[in-house]
Amino acid sequence: MFPLIVVSRKVSTRPTMISRNVCSFLNKNPSRYFLAENFARRTFFNDFKAKDSIVRSLPLTAAKTNFIDLFRNSLNRKANGQQPLFNNNSNDPKGPKGPQKPPILAIVFFVLSLLIPLYTSGNSQGQQGSQQQEQTGANGYGGPPNSITLQDFISNYLTNDLNKDNIAKIVVQDKSIATVYFKNTANTISFSLGSIKQFESYLERYAPDTPIYYQLDQTSVLSLFGKFLPSIITLSILAWFMRGQAGGAGSPLNRLSKMGKNKATVYYPENYTPPQGAPPNVHNNLKITKFSDVAGCQESKQEIMEFVDFLKNPTHYNKLGAKIPKGCILHGPPGTGKTLLAKACSSEADVPFITISGSEFVEMFVGVGASRIRDMFKLARTLAPCIVFIDEIDAIGKKRNSNKISNGNDERENTLNQLLIEMDGFNTAEPGKEVVLMASTNRLEVLDDALLRPGRFDRKIEIDLPDLEGRKQIYMIHLKKLKLEINTDTSLLAGRLASTTAGFSGADIANVCNEAALIAARFESSFVEFDHFEEAISRTIAGLQKKSKVLPPDLKKIVAYHEAGHAVCGWFLKHCDPLLKVTIVPRGTAALGYAQYIPSDNNLMTKDQYFDTMVMALGGRCSEELHFETVTSGAQNDFQKVTAIASKMCKELGMSPKLGYINYSNDSSGGISVTKPFSESSAIILDEEIKNIVSDCHERCVNLLKEKSDAVEKVAQRLLEKETITRKDMLELLGKRPHPEKHNEFEKYLDQ
Numbered sequence: 001m002f003p004l005i006v007v008s009r010k011v012s013t014r015p016t017m018i019s020r021n022v023c024s025f026l027n028k029n030p031s032r033y034f035l036a037e038n039f040a041r042r043t044f045f046n047d048f049k050a051k052d053s054i055v056r057s058l059p060l061t062a063a064k065t066n067f068i069d070l071f072r073n074s075l076n077r078k079a080n081g082q083q084p085l086f087n088n089n090s091n092d093p094k095g096p097k098g099p100q101k102p103p104i105l106a107i108v109f110f111v112l113s114l115l116i117p118l119y120t121s122g123n124s125q126g127q128q129g130s131q132q133q134e135q136t137g138a139n140g141y142g143g144p145p146n147s148i149t150l151q152d153f154i155s156n157y158l159t160n161d162l163n164k165d166n167i168a169k170i171v172v173q174d175k176s177i178a179t180v181y182f183k184n185t186a187n188t189i190s191f192s193l194g195s196i197k198q199f200e201s202y203l204e205r206y207a208p209d210t211p212i213y214y215q216l217d218q219t220s221v222l223s224l225f226g227k228f229l230p231s232i233i234t235l236s237i238l239a240w241f242m243r244g245q246a247g248g249a250g251s252p253l254n255r256l257s258k259m260g261k262n263k264a265t266v267y268y269p270e271n272y273t274p275p276q277g278a279p280p281n282v283h284n285n286l287k288i289t290k291f292s293d294v295a296g297c298q299e300s301k302q303e304i305m306e307f308v309d310f311l312k313n314p315t316h317y318n319k320l321g322a323k324i325p326k327g328c329i330l331h332g333p334p335g336t337g338k339t340l341l342a343k344a345c346s347s348e349a350d351v352p353f354i355t356i357s358g359s360e361f362v363e364m365f366v367g368v369g370a371s372r373i374r375d376m377f378k379l380a381r382t383l384a385p386c387i388v389f390i391d392e393i394d395a396i397g398k399k400r401n402s403n404k405i406s407n408g409n410d411e412r413e414n415t416l417n418q419l420l421i422e423m424d425g426f427n428t429a430e431p432g433k434e435v436v437l438m439a440s441t442n443r444l445e446v447l448d449d450a451l452l453r454p455g456r457f458d459r460k461i462e463i464d465l466p467d468l469e470g471r472k473q474i475y476m477i478h479l480k481k482l483k484l485e486i487n488t489d490t491s492l493l494a495g496r497l498a499s500t501t502a503g504f505s506g507a508d509i510a511n512v513c514n515e516a517a518l519i520a521a522r523f524e525s526s527f528v529e530f531d532h533f534e535e536a537i538s539r540t541i542a543g544l545q546k547k548s549k550v551l552p553p554d555l556k557k558i559v560a561y562h563e564a565g566h567a568v569c570g571w572f573l574k575h576c577d578p579l580l581k582v583t584i585v586p587r588g589t590a591a592l593g594y595a596q597y598i599p600s601d602n603n604l605m606t607k608d609q610y611f612d613t614m615v616m617a618l619g620g621r622c623s624e625e626l627h628f629e630t631v632t633s634g635a636q637n638d639f640q641k642v643t644a645i646a647s648k649m650c651k652e653l654g655m656s657p658k659l660g661y662i663n664y665s666n667d668s669s670g671g672i673s674v675t676k677p678f679s680e681s682s683a684i685i686l687d688e689e690i691k692n693i694v695s696d697c698h699e700r701c702v703n704l705l706k707e708k709s710d711a712v713e714k715v716a717q718r719l720l721e722k723e724t725i726t727r728k729d730m731l732e733l734l735g736k737r738p739h740p741e742k743h744n745e746f747e748k749y750l751d752q
């Protein structure tokens with residue numbers, strides 16, 4: 001719009017500068033007229049380029065021809081020394097300054113006037129002719145030609161009936177400028193709209209029948225787009241967030257909205273119809289676990305069975321004024337069947353079982369843990385009577401303020417507080433709507449006292465590693481699932497396996513049985529046999545056999561003498577555990593050989609037992625020292641074990657006369673402890689005592705192996721020959737052990 005205003009002003013002041021012929025055409029095209037006129041005045045006598053530009057800008061052939069003729073004529077007159085058609089040297093101050101002057105401004109105008117029409121509608125261009133100039137001049141402000149103010153329009157046109165009826169239409173350009181077209185004249189008027197809404201309200205009031213059209217030119221579309229770009233981006237991001245809400249469970253918004261929801265898995269009993277608001281029945285396998293599937297923890301089972309009775313016959317207890325225990329904590333080493341027991345309890349009680357892991361409450365966002373606890377208890381109330389089982393509760397239930405460095409004030413504490421609050425809330429549970437809370441942990445000692453006080457997790461049920469009989473029972477359960485030889489005495493097999501797997505948990509036993517079946521399948525055997533179990537046990541203890549790892553003969557010899565040293569020590573020392581087998585077949589990542597013993601199920605250890613265990617552990621290195629010029633790194637684990645025992649004897653068990661009856665164990669309850677519980681002087685004594693114990697054991701070991709060098713030689717040679725030797729080989733080579741076996745019950749199975 002802007003260049004046209006200037007154009008028309010110049011055109012109208014000098015209309016005769018170009019021949020009438022050209023002018024009459026150009027008058028119909030004001031912008032081109034201006035170009036022609038300006039260029040003609042400033043440059044075109046000598047400047048062919050300018051002429052070309054003008055000619056290109058003229059649309060009609062006839063006009064072009066006229067213009068070119070005019071141009072040629074002018075050039076000829078100049079060449080002949082005549083006065084040119086166009087007077088360059090006009091004295092008019094607004095006139096041309098002569099051809100020498102660089103036509104930069106004109107070129108800018110030219111380019112602009114070529115470009116601007118692209119952005120304006122043809123309609124508005126056509127209507128804004130030379131008349132506009134008069135209006136512009138009359139108004140004296142920088143608006144469009146023949147522009148008026150909105151007030152003028154209202155007072156002169158809208159409220160003037162005569163003029164109002166004369167209005168043909170109003171075209172609103174870009175929501176900011178209105179052009180009014182009349183019925184009886186081609187003239188138009190324009191004015192700026194302050195607010196389009198206000199303008200519309202005026203129209204509505206004074207001339208509701210006037211047609212109004214809206215136009216957006218390209219520039220305004222672009223600028224409009226620019227204006228709305230931030231909103232478009234924001235909306236797009238929102239749309240992206242919301243996209244998955246309908247279908248994609250993994251969409252960010254969906255995940256955000258589900259953040260505070262609990263992640264519990266719900267198992268329903270058989271033929272159970274979930275109440276309204278409860279999740280659908282997806283894991284209907286609670287019926288599978290029964291108390292008969294859990295073995296080796298008879299006392300714990302007995303205690304937990306009481307909960308079944310609480311849930312089944314609550315009135316029996318209420319009648320006597322007894323309160324049903326709120327919950328119980330099952331604690332013990334990993335894989336001992338805590339989860340299994342809780343599941344069995346719920347299945348026997350025939351109530352829903354809600355299970356969740358403690359770590360599932362932990363989130364990096366503040367308040368999410370507490371919200372999940374609330375949500376889980378809400379679910380429990382919906383499903384009551386039911387059992388809620390929180391596995392690994394130590395993830396949220398650790399002692400508050402136990403971490404001395406971080407001060408323990410974190411999201412975890414909020415979650416724990418919420419759990420405590422919710423547990424208190426169950427006091428009000430009505431009869432028949434009981435919720436029993438069960439939790440399991442491997443580390444009861446780290447749990448917050450508030451969690452364990454009566455009224456919360458009232459009962460603490462310990463589930464320890466199974467003893468020989470327990471292991472046998474567990475084997476019996478898992479052997480049932482395997483295909484054994486038809487006449488297999490399952491009880492005997494279970495006993496034999498149990499005797500060789502001291503220290504194994506229920507989960508280890510389940511794993512051994514499964515591994516044995518896999519090994520049998522690999523060897524394409526029709527049944528799972530004892531050898532498969534043996535291999536599975538070795539694999540569980542020492543890792544996978546490395547058949548491809550062939551040791552060079554000299555290394556094999558060192559390993560054989562190393563293992564023979566251990567075996568001979570174990571055989572002749574009174575307090576050592578019975579030996580099961582020795583092998584020099586590499587297994588796992590590090591072990592080049594190992595000796596397997598049967599540890600006692602008894603947790604009480606004597607000082608002599610500790611000493612003999614250390615002597616036996618040093619047997620490998622001492623044997624290397626006695627038979628080879630140099631020693632190897634093979635004793636690294638043995639030294640670790642020896643140091644740990646010696647340190648425990650001095651620091652915790654009061655077995656060092658110099659340090660006395662003090663327990664220096666450092667209970668950091670899972671946090672990082674930066675202080676030592678003993679003084680510098682005690683630390684020096686501690687160091688000395690540990691060293692003394694280890695060197696005593698070393699001396700005893702060397703003496704023993706020197707004394708029994710024949711035995712070491714025999715065992716080492718047999719190992720080199722067979723690679724794996726058993727208790728039977730040892731009996732054959734060395735005769736019966738000089739001391740009776742500690743665990744008589746083992747012999748029953750071992751010597752079968």
Ligand SMILES: Nc1ncnc2c1ncn2[C@@H]1O[C@H](COP(=O)(O)OP(=O)(O)OP(=O)(O)O)[C@@H](O)[C@H]1O
Pocket residue numbers: 293294295296297332333334335336337338339340341391392440441442474477505506507508510
């Ligand atoms: N006493 C048991 N009797 C029979 N099977 C058992 C027993 N204990 C463990 N198992 C087997 O080990 C698997 C794992 O046991 P479970 O998950 O109950 O151990 P957990 O004590 O809860 O372990 P964690 O403390 O690591 O959570 C069971 O599915 C089952 O096959």
